[in-house]
Amino acid sequence: MPEQTHEDELTPDQTAGFKVGEKKTIEEYQQLDQNDESLRKWKESLGIGSGKDISDPNDPRKVIILSLGLEVDGRPDIIVDLTSPGALESLKDKPFTIKEGATFRMKAQFKVQHQVLAGMKYVQVVKRMGVSNKSQEMIGSYGPNTTEKPVYEKKFETETAPHGMIARGHYNAVSKFVDDDNETHLKFDWSFDIKKDW
Numbered sequence: 001m002p003e004q005t006h007e008d009e010l011t012p013d014q015t016a017g018f019k020v021g022e023k024k025t026i027e028e029y030q031q032l033d034q035n036d037e038s039l040r041k042w043k044e045s046l047g048i049g050s051g052k053d054i055s056d057p058n059d060p061r062k063v064i065i066l067s068l069g070l071e072v073d074g075r076p077d078i079i080v081d082l083t084s085p086g087a088l089e090s091l092k093d094k095p096f097t098i099k100e101g102a103t104f105r106m107k108a109q110f111k112v113q114h115q116v117l118a119g120m121k122y123v124q125v126v127k128r129m130g131v132s133n134k135s136q137e138m139i140g141s142y143g144p145n146t147t148e149k150p151v152y153e154k155k156f157e158t159e160t161a162p163h164g165m166i167a168r169g170h171y172n173a174v175s176k177f178v179d180d181d182n183e184t185h186l187k188f189d190w191s192f193d194i195k196k197d198w
Helices: 026-030 037-045 087-093
Strands: 063-072 078-081 096-099 103-112 117-128 131-142 152-155 169-178 184-195
Touching: 063 096, 063 184, 078 087, 087 184, 131 152
Parallel strands: 096 184
Antiparallel strands: 063 078, 063 103, 103 152, 117 131, 117 169, 169 184
């Protein structure tokens, strides 16, 4: 059986019966019936209609992942600023250290531009000694950032690091942020070490 490529492994899981909605421009969303209370609340949840759009006309990206972070209770957050040169490359070469059995969660700060982002997911595959483990986190749908909400932050579900002598060691991972249109907004390799202590 041929080994899966990173792309095959990073294909997001689809929700049964889910259908991607029709794409609309921000102007079209803003002109939808203002008298419909549930529609107005949905638009507000996407950030449409409040504040001035701050999309950069010179930057065609729909989503800009600004930073990734690791939160651990009782320890300072580890934040990787992805806007700095060489930040993505250093993720692979400079592994995070996580104490075995520690409870932690990842978080991402990002910016949406130009159009509504539908159903963004974070997909990751972690490998160690030939064994792969895939996980997926739904991030959601967002309107372009505005002066009132210049950045979005998503905190992922809490995880517990494996523990025990067998669990300790070096892990390689590949992750991507992908939306309902299967457009990949960021893909990167990274690594972490599970150790007996910090």
